[in-house]
Amino acid sequence: MMYLELFLTFLKIGGFSFGGGYAMLxxxxxxxxxxxQWLSQQEFIDIIAxxxxxxxxxxxxxxxxxGFKHVGILGSIVATFGVVFTSFILVTTLAKVIIKHYKSxxxxxxxxxxxxxxxxxxxAACVSLFKTSIVDYKSLLIGFTMLILLSKTRLHxxxxxxxxxxxxxxxxxx
Amino acid sequence: MDTYLKLFWIFFRVGAFTFGGGYAMVxxxxxEIVEKKGLISETEFxxxxxVAQSLPGAIAVNTSVxxxxxxxxxxxxxxxxxxxxxxxxxxxxxxxxxxxxxxxINSIQLFFKGVRPAIVALIFMSxxxxxKAIDKTKFNYFIITAAFLxxxxxxxxxILVVIACACTGLIYTARGKKENDVS
Numbered sequence: 001m002m003y004l005e006l007f008l009t010f011l012k013i014g015g016f017s018f019g020g021g022y023a024m025l026x027x028x029x030x031x032x033x034x035x036x037q038w039l040s041q042q043e044f045i046d047i048i049a050x051x052x053x054x055x056x057x058x059x060x061x062x063x064x065x066x067g068f069k070h071v072g073i074l075g076s077i078v079a080t081f082g083v084v085f086t087s088f089i090l091v092t093t094l095a096k097v098i099i100k101h102y103k104s105x106x107x108x109x110x111x112x113x114x115x116x117x118x119x120x121x122x123x124a125a126c127v128s129l130f131k132t133s134i135v136d137y138k139s140l141l142i143g144f145t146m147l148i149l150l151s152k153t154r155l156h157x158x159x160x161x162x163x164x165x166x167x168x169x170x171x172x173x174x
Numbered sequence: 175m176d177t178y179l180k181l182f183w184i185f186f187r188v189g190a191f192t193f194g195g196g197y198a199m200v201x202x203x204x205x206e207i208v209e210k211k212g213l214i215s216e217t218e219f220x221x222x223x224x225v226a227q228s229l230p231g232a233i234a235v236n237t238s239v240x241x242x243x244x245x246x247x248x249x250x251x252x253x254x255x256x257x258x259x260x261x262x263x264x265x266x267x268x269x270x271x272x273x274x275x276x277x278x279i280n281s282i283q284l285f286f287k288g289v290r291p292a293i294v295a296l297i298f299m300s301x302x303x304x305x306k307a308i309d310k311t312k313f314n315y316f317i318i319t320a321a322f323l324x325x326x327x328x329x330x331x332x333i334l335v336v337i338a339c340a341c342t343g344l345i346y347t348a349r350g351k352k353e354n355d356v357s
Contacts, residue, residue: 014231024232049277050269053286056189056262057232064266076267080259087231091239092251094225099244105347113343114224114336115217116314120321121227121335122301125197126294127326133290143291150299157201157296158191161289168288169281 002071003078009036010063010082017059024059038066059083138171177246178253184211185238185257190265192234193289199234201296203241204303213245216307228336234258313346 009031017024025048032038039047051061060080067079101107134140146164149155155163184206192199200223207213214222222244226236235258242254269276276282308314317339324330324338 017230050273054265054269055192057234059232060259060262061266064263065270068267068270076263080263084235084255084259087235088239088255090229091236092243092248095240095243109344109347110340111221112347113339115220115308116317117321117336117339118220118224119301119305120318121332122197122297123322124325126297126301129294133294139291142288143295146292146295150295157205160292160296161191164292165285165289169284172284172287
């Protein structure tokens with residue numbers, strides 16, 4: 001029964017939270033902390049902290065954490081399955097339609113409009129991340145160094161992440 | 175089988191290194207799928223992000239499912255999706271067990287404090303690369319600016335912006351077509 005409840009709750013979270021990333025947090029909080037009371041407010045804040053130090057989508061991280069805390073490893077798998085299920089069905093269905101009608105006037109028109117919009121969207125995400133990540137001259141130094149590395153070298157994003165992390169340990173310890 | 179494992183491995187790395195959620199995965203997927211493997215073009219990548227953003231669920235999950243489907247079909251989506259979520263699943267379980275010990279280790283905190291500004295630089299470069307990939311028309315410049323201001327300044331929900339821009343695109347292409355038909 002617990003498995004079904006976990007699955008359905010995360011199915012709801014995955015199916016009704018738009019925008020990805022931190023935009024999903026309010027709905028997750030509502031379901032997990034207030035409705036089901038699986039976690040306390042403090043534990044929910046811990047999830048956010050844990051998500052910041054672990055990779056992957058925050059919704060998947062929350063699902064895994066809650067599932068694990070309440071049922072164990074199988075619970076975390078069930079919750080994760082729930083949170084990605086809707087995505088899987090919707091995306092594969094829509095992808096099929098889009099690929100089939102890629103050259104049609106309607107699909108071409110829609111993408112003519114949203115292709116540049118996505119660049120604006122990513123730019124806006126960059127600004128909001130800038131505000132929360134670049135908080136002092138040390139973080140500014142790290143960001144600027146990485147920007148130079150990125151434009152002058154062909155380093156893989158993963159290498160950039162590792163270098164910046166090590167630089168963080170050095171710079172912030174001084 | 176080889177293609178499926180390759181997809182799995184690409185998205186395993188995407189899942190293992192997207193710190194910061196949402197658009198943080200854009201630079202890694204761009205590098206792996208667009209630049210190194212050439213599986214999809216920059217413009218197709220933009221279309222996929224647009225779809226991923228417009229549907230419910232995590233952006234990285236939606237993107238991986240779409241890329242998997244586009245490259246090898248439904249089974250490709252399954253492998254891409256598994257690759258994306260498995261690192262999270264594993265790391266979160268480990269962190270959940272050891273969180274009380276880990277959270278007090280100072281150097282781990284500092285490491286992630288250092289990663290955050292790098293994500294900003296990475297996403298910025300991705301946006302620049304993607305902007306170079308589309309045509310330099312007045313329409314495109316207008317939409318980029320309008321979408322950016324709508325979200326960054328006016329705080330309008332991204333989905334509403336995507337819908338509005340889709341409608342603008344539809345009207346724009348329909349009018350362009352009409353003019354072509356007349357002339």
